[in-house]
Amino acid sequence: MPRRTHKPTLSNAARPATFTVDAIDENGATIPTPIAGEHPLTIYVDKREILTIMTLGAAPEALVIGYLRNQRLLESVDEIVSVQVDWETNACSVVTKNGLKNLDEKMAKRTKTTGCGEGTVFGDLMADLDNIRLPTDIKISRTTLYTLLNNVRLHESIYKQAGAVHGCALGNVSGEILTFVEDVGRHNAVDAIAGWMWLEGVGGSDKIFYTTGRLTSEMVIKAAQMGIPFLVSRSGLTEMGYSIAKRVGLTMIGRAVNKHYLLFTGAERLNDG
């Protein structure tokens, strides 16, 4: 796999993922209970405040890079000089080579079109859909899918302890997990995977994207934008997620747990056996 020579300078500022508090159960017993962290992180790019994200803080540098990527504010990881997260001030400072692309225009557009159901630049995402071409020559078998699902089951950590998080995994077509991220928001976890892919120079065309979250329009659009032909979820899907998956030719599988699943679109990429 080709690796990039350029890498931005990064902090390594993951937060503790869980905190334990005392709860009282229905029998009056005190139960020490792990709960997921949730922290505001304000992103500054070249000293300008962009927005505040609520995050678990497990992979904050990758999250911020992936956010800038998925919002189309940067075209390449090569444009990033450094990403420094400081939890004393709940701030992430990003330095770029040449500034963000069309920032004012995108900020204005975001203000108008942010989906409050989804929390991101919806107008922009939809507009780019017609340029997406997903590979048609790559297939996986059911056995590979089951292997990936089993690997995810063994991998999840914060969810098992504390719940209240969503997990995303990037798998290869052998069903191996390349990276796994949990966060308090579905779309944060996706963005962190997108950031990791840029940092590691990993492309999407021969990958499987797994999420514990629902397959809403935004999830499908992001997977397609990342060039990933397979999208797999433990949960269900929405009508718009379904329509977009059909339109871009994505292979979308829902309700995937153990050896059960429902294949909704793109059946040609899933082989028997």
Place this chain on the structure above:
Amino acid sequence: MPRRTHKPTLSNAARPATFTVDAIDENGATIPTPIAGEHPLTIYVDKREILTIMTLGAAPEALVIGYLRNQRLLESVDEIVSVQVDWETNACSVVTKNGLKNLDEKMAKRTKTTGCGEGTVFGDLMADLDNIRLPTDIKISRTTLYTLLNNVRLHESIYKQAGAVHGCALGNVSGEILTFVEDVGRHNAVDAIAGWMWLEGVGGSDKIFYTTGRLTSEMVIKAAQMGIPFLVSRSGLTEMGYSIAKRVGLTMIGRAVNKHYLLFTGAERLNDG
């Protein structure tokens, strides 16, 4: 209960909640599968575009009113002349008496502080917290909690059919459900309940707010802003949700299913028996 004399003129434009598509299961069988609707709805207030929400569309008028309420763009339902939803154009047109309060300032603030993990005006919400006083003289029993949980179990409809939605219920202190809303986003369902409360002239001080979703910071803030002292969830919570609930003195109960629960904060409002 006092009822308002003023009511805005409303359309009654609920969308069909589910659509059936064919999926293929692990045995190769074709399974007709209901999936939840998801539609963009662009809000215009006095002809100015505010934002686009992705919604199931089950209670669009209440959703839009509750959004404007929870974003503090309006102070009273009396300021609303009409709310008209048109699914031909995916538009909701709101007419107010005197315009929105500090719209430009709030729009600018949103641009900077929108939590992408949550998708709303986080900065504003936090700033108002210290003004919130929740009633201390109201209590419920465990039996009331169990009654409410059983009523929710019997009520949920779209989730049972199609999954991929979150439900919210507003209950009274007898455990009866006053209104129940499902939507593709947790915060949409909350906003629709807030809109319903305004339309019906219902206050929060003697109510229980139930959600299937996780108790993140935003959910706790919204419940507190609506003046509701009890917040109950089927799911878990985050550290920040916990901290805010403690700070505002909310009674917060998680993992509430059947006759099990974990009480996290505000134990003084839950009686034995």
